[in-house]
Amino acid sequence: MDIIKICRDKAGIYKWTNNINGKFYIGSSLKLSVSFLNYFHLSYLTFYQNKSLIYKSLLKYGHSNFTLEILEFCKNNKIYILEREQYYLDNLKPEYNLLKVAGYSPLFIFL
Numbered sequence: 001m002d003i004i005k006i007c008r009d010k011a012g013i014y015k016w017t018n019n020i021n022g023k024f025y026i027g028s029s030l031k032l033s034v035s036f037l038n039y040f041h042l043s044y045l046t047f048y049q050n051k052s053l054i055y056k057s058l059l060k061y062g063h064s065n066f067t068l069e070i071l072e073f074c075k076n077n078k079i080y081i082l083e084r085e086q087y088y089l090d091n092l093k094p095e096y097n098l099l100k101v102a103g104y105s106p107l108f109i110f111l
Contacts, residue, residue, distance in 0.1 A: 003068065007032035012073040013084050016054055016096070019065050025054040025096035028085035030076055036068070053096040 010032050016039075017024040029035035038044045039058065049056045058066060071088060074081045085102035088094075 003070075004033045004036055007036060007070070009033070010073050011076040011081055013071040013081070013088055015069045015071050015088075015092075015094075016058070017067045017069070018057060018061060018096075019067060020061055023057070023095040024092070026071075026085060026088045026092060026094045027054075028074075028081045028102065030078060030081065032070070039063075039068075053098060057096060 011030045012032050013026065013028045014032065015024055015026055040063065045055045045059050049059055072084065074084055082102040089097060089100060089102055
């Protein structure tokens with residue numbers, strides 16, 4: 001997966017778009033490559049699908065029906081990344097995001 005190589009050791013904001021219904025998800029990570037690896041592990045998605053609309057949708061529609069975009073690479077700073085994620089949440093209003101305020105949910109504490 002080229003995206004894993006491109007994002008190795010990078011932080012940033014990303015967007016998953018469902019090509020069938022147009023709904024999308026905005027996310028951020030201090031380690032994009034680690035986060036993306038989780039998105040492509042079926043067992044990870046299955047385990048957490050009841051806590052995440054994007055995971056549930058990836059399982060339902062399949063990865064081939066989604067587009068993954070890097071919206072921006074950021075400096076590796078948690079506060080800065082959350083500010084940038086909030087900018088995209090406020091301006092793009094993604095349907096798949098359960099939380100409308102940027103922050104790390106308890107789901108991701110152990111990533």
